[in-house]
Each structure stands twice: as structure tokens, then as C-alpha cells.
Amino acid sequence: MRRTIRHTFSSKIAWFLYHTGCLLALRTLVRLFRKEGRIVILAYHRVGPGNDDASPAVPPSDFERHVKYLLKRFRVIPLEQALIEIKGHAPIPDDAVVLTFDDPYRDHFRYAFPILVRNRVPAIFFLTTEPIESGSLPWYDEVYRTLTHIDPSIRDRITFATGLSDDLKGLLNPVFSRHGEIRKARVLACIESLKSFPDRKARALVTELTGALSPHLPPGESERSILNWAEVSEMDASGMTIGAHTRTHPILTHVSLPEAKEEIRGSKEAIEKVLGHPVDFFAYPNGRKGDFSDETIEIVRTSGYVGSCTTIGAANDRTVSPYCLRRICLGQPSVHWLDFKITMSLLL
Ligand SMILES: [Zn+2]
Numbered sequence: 001m002r003r004t005i006r007h008t009f010s011s012k013i014a015w016f017l018y019h020t021g022c023l024l025a026l027r028t029l030v031r032l033f034r035k036e037g038r039i040v041i042l043a044y045h046r047v048g049p050g051n052d053d054a055s056p057a058v059p060p061s062d063f064e065r066h067v068k069y070l071l072k073r074f075r076v077i078p079l080e081q082a083l084i085e086i087k088g089h090a091p092i093p094d095d096a097v098v099l100t101f102d103d104p105y106r107d108h109f110r111y112a113f114p115i116l117v118r119n120r121v122p123a124i125f126f127l128t129t130e131p132i133e134s135g136s137l138p139w140y141d142e143v144y145r146t147l148t149h150i151d152p153s154i155r156d157r158i159t160f161a162t163g164l165s166d167d168l169k170g171l172l173n174p175v176f177s178r179h180g181e182i183r184k185a186r187v188l189a190c191i192e193s194l195k196s197f198p199d200r201k202a203r204a205l206v207t208e209l210t211g212a213l214s215p216h217l218p219p220g221e222s223e224r225s226i227l228n229w230a231e232v233s234e235m236d237a238s239g240m241t242i243g244a245h246t247r248t249h250p251i252l253t254h255v256s257l258p259e260a261k262e263e264i265r266g267s268k269e270a271i272e273k274v275l276g277h278p279v280d281f282f283a284y285p286n287g288r289k290g291d292f293s294d295e296t297i298e299i300v301r302t303s304g305y306v307g308s309c310t311t312i313g314a315a316n317d318r319t320v321s322p323y324c325l326r327r328i329c330l331g332q333p334s335v336h337w338l339d340f341k342i343t344m345s346l347l348l
Pocket of ligand 1 (some may be wrong): 286
């Protein structure tokens, strides 16, 4: 609750600063005193009309507003160009923005891709390859859908179920309110808790959870929500960049180094086999500090990638390692929030 109040308050401040021109003035002022520009890399997860997965979606109309706004205020450049400028010997000429998308959602093709093409804006799509091959949802979305569409009769009994492991009961109990209703914020907290387990353990718990509970999906929910290779090829052929994001989306520090190597190289090889050209960029699953290590960075480098993205929220200058590029996750779909987040990352 406290977090929601803080979020609403921040959003109101962002709205005020944006509509009074303060954000633009702040950026102009800072740019006057800074010798060179910075590069802000945005990380989108979902663009689409639905809001029924672990990552909240940006509605397509809002995304088009983002694109038009970014084109008006910034250089919008591909990640390849950003890397040249970050590694370059000359100062970054001016502030710039890069658009990136994580995970192989079909919504990226259906909603984001046409808007990008229409506005001639470059972007990179980081793909986990196993869901594309199997057509199944990433485990965190499967958990989210299972828990938010749970059969009510099971929901009432779940706390007292005897067949479930103590670990799973411990995860599920806080998800239900006293009246047996599902609290979405607690479902997201449950997913975050699952991510803290070693990968093998987390996957065993997910299998146990999805096996024990049967979601009642409303009509339309079972429609294919993962990209297929034909759609990936079409985006690649039209000038979008395709990057890799592991095979099965484990947190790389929660698996052994040989497994991390297989995930990092396997996804690159799978995409290259379909597209017929090198895949140069990688994004670490989850991408926060502690989700990757010096060893995993070294595997990424020696696997032939030229750069990789984290979700460490800051702008990039020429001191940043090409294998630890920072990205901003938005969290809210409005343009004033987008402008606020970009401006704050350029100021700090
Ligand atoms: Zn991801």
C-alpha cells in the first residue's frame, strides 16, 4: 500500500514537471554544462492491450505516443550505433535513446513492431529461444496466470492441502487474502520469491504448483502468446535487431557455469541457425546486480557477443562496459512518466 501511495505521488510530480516544461528545462540546463551526451536504453517487456501477465503491458496507443515523443525530443538510435558511440574515441554528440524489448511475446510482433515500422524507429528484441521452440509460456507468466485464474474450489482448500511441499505452501499462503481472494501484488511477490531459489529448485516448485492447481482461463486466453520463427524472421528482415536472452530464462547466477554457458551460447546458436547471420547482443535474464557475475560476463564475451544489457537503471556514458549496458524499465505507460524517467537518468 505504502509503495502504491509513493508511486502515485511520484507520478503526480512527474505529471507536474512534464506539463510545466520543467523536465525539458532541466535536461537543457544539464546538457549545457556537460561536455557530451548520454545514451538511455529503455527496456520494454509487454506492449499490448492485455494486462494479464507478470509484466504489465504498455497499451499500443501509449507506446505510439512514446515513439512520437522520443522522435521529437531525442536521437533514437539502434543499439549497434549506441555501442559505437560508447566505445568511441569521440564525445557522444548528444543525448540519445535506444528501444529494447525482452522475452519472446507475440504482442511485440502484433503491436510494437508495426508502430516501429510506421515511424521508422529501430529497436532490438531479446529472445529466449525455448518458448519459441515449444510454444509454452515463460515460467513466471505461467505461475501468474495459474494463480490469478485459479479454480475457486481449489483456492478455498489450498491452504490446508496436505499433498503440497512446505516450500510451496509457504509461497502460496500469503497470496490469498483472509477471504480467500487472490491479491495480484502478492502473486508478483510470490514470483520474486521463486526467483530467489536456485534455478532447479524454482522450476521444481513451478512444476508442483502448476500440476496441483488448474487455472480457469477465460476464452481467448489460450491463444498463442509466444512468437514463432516466421515472425522473428520478418522482424529481422525489416531491419529490427534480434538479440539473445538465454534458452530458458534462468537467473544466470542461480545455475552452474556449464549450464550458464549452454544457456548463453545455445540461444545465440538457435537464433543464428534461423536467421543465417550473427547475433551480436545479449540481455541478462532479470538483469539486476547479482543476476549476473564476472564469470557470466566472461562467457558472454567469449561466446562472440559484442555487447550485453542489464536492467541496472541508469544512462550510459563512455565509462560503461559494453557488457554491462544499463537500461531503464518504465513501470508506467504515460508519456510524462517516460519523460520523467529519462530525465532523472540523465541528471544522475
Ligand atoms: Zn526476460
